[in-house]
Amino acid sequence: AAYVNVPVYRAFHEWMGRSDVLGEHWERWDAGDRAASLDAMPDTVVDDLLVHGSPDECRTHIDRYVAAGITTPVLSIVPLAGVDVDDAIRDLAPGRNR
Structure with a gap:
């Protein structure tokens, strides 16, 4: 989850149109609440980015x-x-x- 907060990757995800789904995550991350930001990471984003299971x-x-x-x-x-x-x-x- 930390990678989507690195400025270049954040800009990439904004460019990809993920601002709506990642907005709450970014707000909590920017406020310094790492635990809450992880809770706000949508499963759909994880599914889009990773092969897992x-x-x-x-x-x-x-x-x-x-x-x-x-x-x-x-x-x-x-x-x-x-x-x-x-x-x-x-x-x-x-x-x-x-």
Whole structure:
């Protein structure tokens, strides 16, 4: 969530027309209330920006990019508690049995 507050990224999201959905988040962030700003981050923005979920859900999302013409999806695995990055890479590999 912090990235959407960096001036260049904030300007990008404004340009993308996300001011209405991110306005409350930005107001709380600018007021210094980081916890409240995170609460105000809309799920729709997260869904628009990140591939997240179970391995099956992530592969389905990535498959939509490929179906739309992306020939080389590039992934950046975010290490979260309880998630082994090596396992995540294997789980998301092309041709992985579902």
